[in-house]
Amino acid sequence: MSTKTTAAETMAGQYCTFFIDAKLYGIDVNEVQEVIVHQEMTPAPLAPPAVRGLINLRGQVVIAIDLRTVLGLASLADAELATNIVIGSDGGAVSLLVDEIGDVLDLDSGFEPPPRTLKGPHRHLVRAVCRLPDCVLHILDVNAAIAVQR
Amino acid sequence: MDGTEPEEGIDNEILQEFLVESFENMAQLDLDLVALEEAPDDAERLRSVFRTVHTIKGVSGFLGFEALEKVAHAGESLLARVRDGELALTPPRSSALFALVDVLKAILTHIEGAGREGERDDSELIALLETLSCEDNARAPGPAPVPVPEAVPVPEAVPVAETVPEAVPVPEAVPVPEAVPVPEAAAGALRSGTAGTAWTAPAWHLGPETPGPEPVASTPPQPTPAPAPVASVAEARPGVADAHVRVDVGVLDEMMDLVGELVLARNQILQHVSSQSDSPLTAPTQRLNLITSELQERVMKTRMQPILNVWSLFPRTVRDLAVACGKQVRLELEGQDTELDRTIIEAIRDPLTHLVRNSVDHGIELPEDRVAAGKPAQGRLLLRAFHEGGRVNIEMIDDGAGIDIERVRRTAVERRLVGADKAAALTDREVVDLLFVPGFSTAPAVTNISGRGVGMDVVKTNIEKIGGVIDITTGPGQGTSVTIKIPLTLAIIPALLVTSGGQRYALPQVNLLELVRLDESTGSHVEYVGGVPVYRLRGRLLPLVDLAEQLGGPPTTAAETTIVVVQSDGQAFGLIVDDVHDTEEIVVKPLGEQLKGIPALAGVTIMGDGRVALILDVTGLAHQAGLTAGAEQALGASAAGPVEAQADGTTVEPLLLVMVGGSQLALPQVNVDRIEEVPASAVERAGDYDAVQYRGTIMPLVHLSDYVAGGAGSGAVAAAAAAAAAASLQVVVVNKSAGQRLGLVVDNVVDIVEGYSAPVRSTARHGTLGSAIVAGHITDVVDIDALGGSQGGRWGTVGSLQPGAAA
Numbered sequence: 001m002s003t004k005t006t007a008a009e010t011m012a013g014q015y016c017t018f019f020i021d022a023k024l025y026g027i028d029v030n031e032v033q034e035v036i037v038h039q040e041m042t043p044a045p046l047a048p049p050a051v052r053g054l055i056n057l058r059g060q061v062v063i064a065i066d067l068r069t070v071l072g073l074a075s076l077a078d079a080e081l082a083t084n085i086v087i088g089s090d091g092g093a094v095s096l097l098v099d100e101i102g103d104v105l106d107l108d109s110g111f112e113p114p115p116r117t118l119k120g121p122h123r124h125l126v127r128a129v130c131r132l133p134d135c136v137l138h139i140l141d142v143n144a145a146i147a148v149q150r
Numbered sequence: 151m152d153g154t155e156p157e158e159g160i161d162n163e164i165l166q167e168f169l170v171e172s173f174e175n176m177a178q179l180d181l182d183l184v185a186l187e188e189a190p191d192d193a194e195r196l197r198s199v200f201r202t203v204h205t206i207k208g209v210s211g212f213l214g215f216e217a218l219e220k221v222a223h224a225g226e227s228l229l230a231r232v233r234d235g236e237l238a239l240t241p242p243r244s245s246a247l248f249a250l251v252d253v254l255k256a257i258l259t260h261i262e263g264a265g266r267e268g269e270r271d272d273s274e275l276i277a278l279l280e281t282l283s284c285e286d287n288a289r290a291p292g293p294a295p296v297p298v299p300e301a302v303p304v305p306e307a308v309p310v311a312e313t314v315p316e317a318v319p320v321p322e323a324v325p326v327p328e329a330v331p332v333p334e335a336a337a338g339a340l341r342s343g344t345a346g347t348a349w350t351a352p353a354w355h356l357g358p359e360t361p362g363p364e365p366v367a368s369t370p371p372q373p374t375p376a377p378a379p380v381a382s383v384a385e386a387r388p389g390v391a392d393a394h395v396r397v398d399v400g401v402l403d404e405m406m407d408l409v410g411e412l413v414l415a416r417n418q419i420l421q422h423v424s425s426q427s428d429s430p431l432t433a434p435t436q437r438l439n440l441i442t443s444e445l446q447e448r449v450m451k452t453r454m455q456p457i458l459n460v461w462s463l464f465p466r467t468v469r470d471l472a473v474a475c476g477k478q479v480r481l482e483l484e485g486q487d488t489e490l491d492r493t494i495i496e497a498i499r500d501p502l503t504h505l506v507r508n509s510v511d512h513g514i515e516l517p518e519d520r521v522a523a524g525k526p527a528q529g530r531l532l533l534r535a536f537h538e539g540g541r542v543n544i545e546m547i548d549d550g551a552g553i554d555i556e557r558v559r560r561t562a563v564e565r566r567l568v569g570a571d572k573a574a575a576l577t578d579r580e581v582v583d584l585l586f587v588p589g590f591s592t593a594p595a596v597t598n599i600s601g602r603g604v605g606m607d608v609v610k611t612n613i614e615k616i617g618g619v620i621d622i623t624t625g626p627g628q629g630t631s632v633t634i635k636i637p638l639t640l641a642i643i644p645a646l647l648v649t650s651g652g653q654r655y656a657l658p659q660v661n662l663l664e665l666v667r668l669d670e671s672t673g674s675h676v677e678y679v680g681g682v683p684v685y686r687l688r689g690r691l692l693p694l695v696d697l698a699e700q701l702g703g704p705p706t707t708a709a710e711t712t713i714v715v716v717q718s719d720g721q722a723f724g725l726i727v728d729d730v731h732d733t734e735e736i737v738v739k740p741l742g743e744q745l746k747g748i749p750a751l752a753g754v755t756i757m758g759d760g761r762v763a764l765i766l767d768v769t770g771l772a773h774q775a776g777l778t779a780g781a782e783q784a785l786g787a788s789a790a791g792p793v794e795a796q797a798d799g800t801t802v803e804p805l806l807l808v809m810v811g812g813s814q815l816a817l818p819q820v821n822v823d824r825i826e827e828v829p830a831s832a833v834e835r836a837g838d839y840d841a842v843q844y845r846g847t848i849m850p851l852v853h854l855s856d857y858v859a860g861g862a863g864s865g866a867v868a869a870a871a872a873a874a875a876a877a878s879l880q881v882v883v884v885n886k887s888a889g890q891r892l893g894l895v896v897d898n899v900v901d902i903v904e905g906y907s908a909p910v911r912s913t914a915r916h917g918t919l920g921s922a923i924v925a926g927h928i929t930d931v932v933d934i935d936a937l938g939g940s941q942g943g944r945w946g947t948v949g950s951l952q953p954g955a956a957a
Contacts, residue, residue, distance in 0.1 A: 042653065045701035046750055054754060056756050056760050056761060061762050063742040065744065092742040093742075146744070
C-alpha cells in the first residue's frame with residue numbers, strides 16, 4: 001500500500017492476468033501453480049462467505065475462493081463457469097475463482113502505488129497498479145486475497 | 151547396512167546411529183535400573199545394564215567423546231563389581247547409577263545438538279561412583295553423599311566449549327567398507343581408557359550375543375559380518391540389527407499419504423467397474439482391490455509403534471515421584487508390545503503421563519497409611535494395554551485410596567460446578583464424572599507434582615481429540631482404575647456417508663450408535679418440546695438436531711425422517727439427515743487454512759467418485775447445537791436434578807405435577823416445601839417483581855406461565871389477568887439449593903407421580919431441566935434453581951419476565 005515508485009524495478013516481472021467484472025487484474029506468476037477450467041465443487045457449509053467450495057485436484061483438496069466475493073461483487077452463477085487459478089500457499093493449495101483468464105504479461109515499467117482514494121476491499125487487496133496502453137492492471141496481494149474474512 | 155554407504159557420509163552417519171541407539175539404550179537403562187531396585191539380584195538384568203553402559207563407553211571412546219567415556223567408565227566399573235556379586239546394589243548405588251544415566255543423557259543431548267560434548271566437569275559423579283565401587287559389602291550402605299538425580303547438571307547447564315572440534319577424529323580411524331575387527335578396536339580404546347579400579351569385564355563381548363551365560367573371555371572376538379562399528383552397538387540387543395532397518399519417519403508419512411491416494415484411486419476404479427457387467431477388468435480390479443487393502447494394512451503397520459515407547463518413561467517417572475512423595479510404588483507393565491500408530495502414540499503421551507503422576511501423587515497412600523489399612527506398604531500401579539475390537543484399550547489400575555467421592559462432591563459445590571442439592575443427589579458415577587469438568591482439582595494443596603487445576607478435563611479433551619473415550623471406576627480404599635479406549639490410527643477411518651441438503655457428509659463411525667428411519671408405517675414420529683424436536687427411543691427422549699439446519703441450510707423436509715443416533719461426550723442425540731448410504735473407509739485430509747476453526751467440521755476426504763466430502767465433527771456439532779454447552783449442562787443429561795436413573799431406565803424420585811396455562815409441568819418434589827393458597831390481594835409489588843409476605847419474610851413470586859408461553863410478556867399478562875380474575879392464587883412454595891424460598895404461581899396442582907423416564911436435556915430452554923415422559927405425556931421438568939435467581943443481578947430476570955404485572 002505504501003509502496004513508492006522506487007519499487008518499480010522490484011515490481012518488474014511476469015504477471016498472470018485475469019478479468020473480474022471486465023476489469024483487468026494480475027498476480028505474480030510465481031505464485032500460480034496452474035490454471036484449470038471450471039471444476040465441480042463441493043460446497044463448504046459454515047465456511048466464510050468467500051469460500052465457494054472444495055475441489056479435488058488430482059487427489060489434493062483445494063479450497064476455492066471466489067475473488068468476486070472477496071472484492072465485494074456478486075458471485076457468478078455456477079453455469080457461468082468461473083476459471084480456477086490455483087495458488088500453492090503455505091496452508092495448502094487454494095484456488096482463486098475468476099471470470100476469465102488473460103495473458104501472462106511481461107512488465108518492467110508503468111508501476112504505481114494504488115491511489116490513496118481506493119475504497120472497500122480493493123484498499124487492502126491492490127498492491128500496486130500498472131499503466132498499460134489501453135487499461136490499468138490491478139496487481140493483487142495474493143496473501144491478502146486468500147486470507148478470507150470470517 | 152549403512153557401512154556400505156559412500157565415504158563422505160560415514161562419520162556423521164555413524165554418529166547419528168550412535169545417538170539413536172544410545173538414546174534408546176538410555177530409556178532401557180532407566181527401565182532396567184528401576185527393575186533392579188525391585189530385584190537387585192536379577193543377574194540377567196544386571197548384565198544387560200552393564201552391557202549397555204559398557205557399549206556406550208566403548209563406542210564413545212572409539213568416537214572420541216572423552217567425557218562420555220570417562221563417566222561411562224566409572225559407572226561400568228561399579229556395575230562390573232555389582233554384576234560379579236562383589237558389591238550389593240544398595241540404594242545409594244542405585245541413585246548414583248540413576249545420576250549416571252542423567253549425565254549420560256545430558257552429554258548425548260549436547261552431542262546431538264552441538265556435535266560435540268562441550269566442556270563439562272563430572273568429576274564429582276565419577277568420584278562418587280568410584281567411591282561406591284571401592285566399598286565392600288559390609289560397609290555398603292555407607293554415608294557417601296548421594297546426589298539425587300535432580301541434582302545432576304542438566305543439559306542446559308552445560309557450558310558450550312568453543313575449543314573442542316578435534317573431539318571427533320573419526321574418519322581416518324574407520325575404513326569402514328572393509329571388515330574391520332571393530333570389537334578389538336573398541337576394546338583397545340577401552341583398555342587404554344582411564345584407569346579403572348575394578349575392570350574385570352571382558353571388553354570384547356560386543357559380538358552377537360545369546361541371552362544365556364556370560365561369554366567366556368577366551369572366546370576370540372568375532373568380527374561381525376556387518377562391518378560398521380555401529381553394528382556392534384546394535385548388537386547390544388541380540389539379533390535386532392539383522393532384521394531391522396531404520397527408516398525416516400517422514401518417508402513413512404509420505405508412504406501413508408501415497409497409499410491414501412492409492413486407496414482413493416482403487417475406490418474410483420471399483421466403482422466404475424462394478425457399474426459395468428462383464429468387463430474384462432473385473433478380475434484384475436478384484437486383485438487390485440485385495441492388494442491395495444493389504445498394502446494399506448502393511449504400510450499402516452510400519453507406522454505402528456509399541457506402546458512401550460510411551461511407557462518406557464514411566465518407571466523412572468514413578469520412581470522419582472514415589473521417592474519425592476515418600477511412597478513406595480511398584481509399576482507393572484502388561485501388553486507393552488501393543489502397537490499404535492505413531493501419531494496416536496504422540497497424542498497419548500501427555501495424558502498418560504498426567505494420569506500416572508496423578509495416580510502416584512493422589513492415588514497411592516503413604517506406606518504407613520497403607521499398612522494401617524491392611525494393605526502391603528508398597529503400592530501397585532498396573533498399566534495394561536490390549537487390542538479389542540479394532541481399538542486399543544489402555545488401563546491404569548492402582549490399589550491406592552480410590553477417589554474420595556464425598557470430597558469430590560464437596561469440592562464441586564465449593565467450586566460452584568453444581569448446586570448443593572444436585573450434588574447430593576448425584577450417583578457416585580456421576581460424581582466421578584465431575585472430575586472431568588474444567589477447573590476441577592481435589593488436591594487440598596497444590597503440590598509441585600500435580601494439582602494445578604489443569605487436570606482431568608485436559609486429559610479428557612486430548613483423548614477425545616483422537617477419537618478416544620476415557621472412563622474412571624473407583625471404590626473407597628480399593629484404588630482407581632482408568633480405562634482409555636483409542637483408535638489404532640487416525641489417517642484412515644471408517645465412516646458413515648449421509649446426505650443432507652443434497653450434499654454428502656462423512657460421519658466417523660466411532661460416534662455412531664444406531665440408525666432410525668421413521669415413516670407412516672412405523673407409527674412413531676418426531677415430537678416437540680418447547681419447539682425443539684425429540685424422538686422417543688425405547689422410552690427415552692432423544693434430542694434431535696437437524697443436520698441441514700446446523701450446516702446453515704433450510705430445515706430437512708423429507709416425508710420420512712432418517713435419524714442417525716450419534717454419541718459425543720457420553721451423550722446421545724439424533725441427527726436428522728436426508729438419507730444414509732454405506733459405510734466406507736475414508737482417508738482423512740486436513741481442512742485448509744480458510745476452513746480451520748469451524749467446530750462442526752473435522753476434515754475432508756475424497757470419495758470414490760472423485761468428489762470432495764466434508765467429515766463432520768460430532769462433538770463440534772453437539773456443541774454448536776447447544777447440547778454440551780457447559781460443564782453443568784454436559785452433566786445435565788445424566789445428572790439433571792434430584793432424579794436417579796435406575797438400572798431399568800425408570801426413575802423413582804417423586805415429581806409434583808402442576809397445570810399452568812394448559813400445559814403440564816413437573817416440579818422435583820424434594821424442592822417443594824408447601825402448597826399454599828394466597829389471596830390475590832396479598833400480592834404486593836416490591837421493586838420490579840411480585841412478592842407476598844410469608845412467615846415473616848418476603849417471598850418472591852414466579853409466574854410459571856411465563857415459562858410455558860416460551861417468552862416474556864404474553865404469559866405474564868395472561869397470568870396477571872387470571873390473578874385479577876381469581877380471588878386467590880395457587881402457590882407452590884419451593885426451596886432453592888441456596889436455601890432461598892420462591893413461590894411458584896400455578897393454575898392448579900394435579901398429582902404426585904413416581905415412575906417416569908429420566909429427563910432428557912434437549913436443546914434446553916431456560917428454566918427447565920429437560921423433559922420426561924410422565925403418565926404418557928411429555929412434561930417439562932422445572933429447574934427450580936434457574937428460576938428467579940438468588941444473586942443480586944438476577945432478580946432482574948424475574949422482573950423482566952413479567953412486565954405485564956407492571957402494566
